[in-house]
Amino acid sequence: MVLNKALKNKRYRVVDIKLDEKLARRLQELGIVKGGKIHMIRKAPLGDPIHICVNGQNISLRNSVCSGIVIEEDK
Amino acid sequence: MFRYRHRRRQIDVLKKNSIKVAFVGNPNVGKTALINALSGSNLKVGNWPGVTVEKKEANIVINNQTFSLVDLPGAYSLNPFSLEEKITRDFLINERPDLIVNVVDSNQLEKSLFLTFALSEFEIPMVIALNFFDEMVKNKTEINIKKLKDLLSVEVVPTSGVKKIGIDALKEAIYKAINERTLPNILFEESLDKKFKQIKDMLKDKKDQLGYPLSFVAARVLERDNQMINELINKKLIDKSILDLTVDNSTYIESRYKFISSICKKILVKHKDSYDLTQKIDSILLNKFLGLPLFLIMMFIVFKLTFDLSKPFVDFTSYFINDYIGKYVVYSLWFLPDIFKSLIKEAIIGGVGSVISFFPLIGIFFLFISILEESGYMTRAAFLIDKLMSSIGLSGKVFIPLILGFGCNVPAIYATRGLDSQKDRLLAGLMIPLMSCSARLPVYLLFTAAFFKSFKELIILGLYFLGALIAILLVILLQLAVPSLKTDSTPFILELPPYRIPPLKFLLKLTGFRVKSFLRKASSVILFTMILVWSINSLPYNAPVGESYLAQGSRAIAFVFAPAGFDKWEAVATLLPSIVAKEAVIGTLGQILEGEQNSTTEAKSAEEYNFADDTSKVIEKFKDSFIEAGTSLLNFFTINSFQEKEKNESLMNRLRTLFTPLSALSFMIFILLFVPCMVTISVFIQEYGMKWTVFEICMLLTISYSVSTLVYQIGKLFIH
Numbered sequence: 001m002v003l004n005k006a007l008k009n010k011r012y013r014v015v016d017i018k019l020d021e022k023l024a025r026r027l028q029e030l031g032i033v034k035g036g037k038i039h040m041i042r043k044a045p046l047g048d049p050i051h052i053c054v055n056g057q058n059i060s061l062r063n064s065v066c067s068g069i070v071i072e073e074d075k
Numbered sequence: 076m077f078r079y080r081h082r083r084r085q086i087d088v089l090k091k092n093s094i095k096v097a098f099v100g101n102p103n104v105g106k107t108a109l110i111n112a113l114s115g116s117n118l119k120v121g122n123w124p125g126v127t128v129e130k131k132e133a134n135i136v137i138n139n140q141t142f143s144l145v146d147l148p149g150a151y152s153l154n155p156f157s158l159e160e161k162i163t164r165d166f167l168i169n170e171r172p173d174l175i176v177n178v179v180d181s182n183q184l185e186k187s188l189f190l191t192f193a194l195s196e197f198e199i200p201m202v203i204a205l206n207f208f209d210e211m212v213k214n215k216t217e218i219n220i221k222k223l224k225d226l227l228s229v230e231v232v233p234t235s236g237v238k239k240i241g242i243d244a245l246k247e248a249i250y251k252a253i254n255e256r257t258l259p260n261i262l263f264e265e266s267l268d269k270k271f272k273q274i275k276d277m278l279k280d281k282k283d284q285l286g287y288p289l290s291f292v293a294a295r296v297l298e299r300d301n302q303m304i305n306e307l308i309n310k311k312l313i314d315k316s317i318l319d320l321t322v323d324n325s326t327y328i329e330s331r332y333k334f335i336s337s338i339c340k341k342i343l344v345k346h347k348d349s350y351d352l353t354q355k356i357d358s359i360l361l362n363k364f365l366g367l368p369l370f371l372i373m374m375f376i377v378f379k380l381t382f383d384l385s386k387p388f389v390d391f392t393s394y395f396i397n398d399y400i401g402k403y404v405v406y407s408l409w410f411l412p413d414i415f416k417s418l419i420k421e422a423i424i425g426g427v428g429s430v431i432s433f434f435p436l437i438g439i440f441f442l443f444i445s446i447l448e449e450s451g452y453m454t455r456a457a458f459l460i461d462k463l464m465s466s467i468g469l470s471g472k473v474f475i476p477l478i479l480g481f482g483c484n485v486p487a488i489y490a491t492r493g494l495d496s497q498k499d500r501l502l503a504g505l506m507i508p509l510m511s512c513s514a515r516l517p518v519y520l521l522f523t524a525a526f527f528k529s530f531k532e533l534i535i536l537g538l539y540f541l542g543a544l545i546a547i548l549l550v551i552l553l554q555l556a557v558p559s560l561k562t563d564s565t566p567f568i569l570e571l572p573p574y575r576i577p578p579l580k581f582l583l584k585l586t587g588f589r590v591k592s593f594l595r596k597a598s599s600v601i602l603f604t605m606i607l608v609w610s611i612n613s614l615p616y617n618a619p620v621g622e623s624y625l626a627q628g629s630r631a632i633a634f635v636f637a638p639a640g641f642d643k644w645e646a647v648a649t650l651l652p653s654i655v656a657k658e659a660v661i662g663t664l665g666q667i668l669e670g671e672q673n674s675t676t677e678a679k680s681a682e683e684y685n686f687a688d689d690t691s692k693v694i695e696k697f698k699d700s701f702i703e704a705g706t707s708l709l710n711f712f713t714i715n716s717f718q719e720k721e722k723n724e725s726l727m728n729r730l731r732t733l734f735t736p737l738s739a740l741s742f743m744i745f746i747l748l749f750v751p752c753m754v755t756i757s758v759f760i761q762e763y764g765m766k767w768t769v770f771e772i773c774m775l776l777t778i779s780y781s782v783s784t785l786v787y788q789i790g791k792l793f794i795h
Contacts, residue, residue, distance in 0.1 A: 029154070
């Protein structure tokens, strides 16, 4: 599934990043790397963007970016 | 050979008058506060050439040696994604500072070290400042500083710019690093390290032809940076076979992160999950139901405090300069002919007065905006409102300058500095003059009172909406017309930094620097405009109002405004003075329509010069302005600046002979959309350069003319 579908307060693992190179690179530099963990915190009151936590750092991403981030539930 | 070079460089450095030290770090790591603590009060705030990114510099002396410290814009990596990051990278490559102080958030070591590693590739001596160290101690985390230092072979100093911890130790480390000039280690995981060294060996002999530091080039080749590889192939420095040694850049980054987290495991001991407090505050401020209402309340408070608190002081300063200083300066210049006295009083002192009277407003505004920025709330506001703004292709942060524009365009344009992309900054700037500022309100109030008594609130509200609507349409059209504005260069990725209480002293200092730069830069444009407008308005000297150049010129061009419905010269004559200040429309109309019975000549002879009386009056007024500011805080839910001025029946009667209700509406729309006041223009030039200012002025002229014509012509169809 993609990051848009992530549920509040759940933890996920990044499987793949399907975005253009420049954007993918920036996400990776922020620690959103294949195999890395993402903690979904909340959606903004208007539904977009979302608030996630990566390596203890709070990041906000637009849904248009999230749809390129493939994740799976972290068990 | 190596030893010789090494020594020569050292001598060079000591001979040079000042040593360049670049402060580099992620956004929100407290770089500025740290430089401020290091330099005492020598911080200088300016702009990076050609762009609207703030540049902060300071000089300090350590052991008789001058160091010039430069605060480079915050960066997450040196592979530039934003304008700020490009400035930072270009500075490191082109200016080759003598030393990098890498400011690191001790609480987010893992994330920060990514930049540290990238910085090590530049082959510049480095010192690491572990900033917010006090917070980290509070969060019950420990860093093994010695291990980190040995690993990277750089000085590591725990600091807190805010609490002034470790400042002397940092100075010592800077001095030591400059004199020893040891370069930081460049670290990779084993497999990449081998390849990195191989690439480096291949390039070693051609070192001087690379144009960049050797390790920097080797690292770019390693991560298969096509631009760099092509450049090298074109220069015939490498051939395609080198590609066998490269990895794709996601492997490169993943490997680096893996390596960094393995280091962090060795040197970090966490006793508690950090940033509990930020999470808790966010659960309220970003709450699904509370988030937006709290945001609106916050905006209301900032708006209210900025404009209401400053208004009495703005009025006082303007009175003080024009009616006190101006009066006595002219008095002391009795030997000059009247025409020069008028020029000095009205144009020069008036111009200086209008700049200085903006001081309280700009000062209070900068203070609040720094609080919002430094505390971490600004990015939350962007998070909350982003969806609305993204629908017109802008980021959430743009909302704040736009709202401020309704109070005064000047601080609003300054607020665009805080936006993340050049595109957002420019588009927001172009929109702001269309936000109807509070100086335009008195014009609406007068005209609606004269022509639209029964539904004047509706008309005024409509005007505000019209301005905003046209701004939105404009942004959409501009993005369609100018492709470079459409491509979303910085898609919305925002770090939500931990909440911090910004120290008041630092905020005040920062505000002071920003206000000073406003004074320096705004004065020239304003003086020029004031002298120009004075010449047109007051010459030929002592001619009746109807015979001034302004009146003559207005008569000549009045026909142009016939399609918009106001081709009377009296109406046209208000447009030029409206550039001095929007509310001048009323004063000019008053002067023209009501004759001169109570103005200039008569008033002048009646003017009394009693210095002692006037001085005590000034002091009295100064006290009053504090009381007024205080009461405005008590009457929290009324916005003072929006309150109606006393009605002037005779002026309104004369207006009714000049305008029909329809042409009055068209005139109000014209004033709403017309060229902004000169202070806004001068700030606009400061922030976006002359080219965009000319563009904006031409565009506003076109828009104001065509919209008011459209409204008048359509209105005429309905009335007939």
